[in-house]
Amino acid sequence: MRGHTGYWAFIVHRVSGVLLVLFLPGHFIALGSALEGAAEFDAFLEWTRMPAVKFAEWGIVVLLAAHLAGGLRVLALEFLPWRDWQKTLAALAAAVSLAVGLAFALALVR
Amino acid sequence: MNARRETLLWLAQRASAAVLALCVVVHLATMIYAIQGGLSAAEILGRTRGNVGWLAFYTTFVLAIAVHAPIGLRPVLGEWLGWRGASRDAALSALALVLAALGMRAVLGVFT
Numbered sequence: 001m002r003g004h005t006g007y008w009a010f011i012v013h014r015v016s017g018v019l020l021v022l023f024l025p026g027h028f029i030a031l032g033s034a035l036e037g038a039a040e041f042d043a044f045l046e047w048t049r050m051p052a053v054k055f056a057e058w059g060i061v062v063l064l065a066a067h068l069a070g071g072l073r074v075l076a077l078e079f080l081p082w083r084d085w086q087k088t089l090a091a092l093a094a095a096v097s098l099a100v101g102l103a104f105a106l107a108l109v110r
Numbered sequence: 111m112n113a114r115r116e117t118l119l120w121l122a123q124r125a126s127a128a129v130l131a132l133c134v135v136v137h138l139a140t141m142i143y144a145i146q147g148g149l150s151a152a153e154i155l156g157r158t159r160g161n162v163g164w165l166a167f168y169t170t171f172v173l174a175i176a177v178h179a180p181i182g183l184r185p186v187l188g189e190w191l192g193w194r195g196a197s198r199d200a201a202l203s204a205l206a207l208v209l210a211a212l213g214m215r216a217v218l219g220v221f222t
């Protein structure tokens with residue numbers, strides 16, 4: 001199945017899922033810093049203004065959009081009857097990720 | 111392999127996925143809206159502090175993640191690292207607890 005559209009959709013879904021799990025504890029700890037007060041929280045947000053961090057942030061948003069779209073594809077394949085649409089679904093998943101990525105990038109630089 | 115357990119895990123994964131699909135759409139839209147002009151603690155906390163709606167939303171989001179992420183990681187550990195059996199499931203249960211605890215700490219951090 002390697003090289004098949006479905007194989008790539010599977011790989012993207014799996015790798016994005018693993019990377020999101022690795023990202024989440026840091027995300028939660030950073031947001032939890034709000035418990036120590038707004039100043040502490042602002043110090044963290046200041047760090048996120050570095051271009052490299054912004055780029056990583058954009059990457060994680062694209063991964064989240066890709067995992068969402070790929071997950072909807074899996075749910076559609078498992079619960080809906082129209083299996084001929086497999087490639088269309090994979091293309092739709094890619095399109096959704098791209099659209100979210102562009103929207104977030106535009107919002108990020110505004 | 112316990113067929114009943116595998117079925118329950120499969121079901122929990124799909125149910126949590128359906129909840130997360132809604133949560134992630136809201137989360138992406140909120141981020142795209144909120145990131146414009148940069149983020150500040152005042153802006154984020156102004157939205158979330160004392161807001162029971164966001165508290166309920168993020169609590170649901172975090173708990174669904176705590177169910178979804180460890181179950182999703184399970185076949186990855188089995189197929190890519192060859193890690194199966196009771197030790198894998200114990201580690202994943204621990205991960206579920208850590209995600210729930212850190213996540214709820216974050217939720218309370220922006221609510222209180």
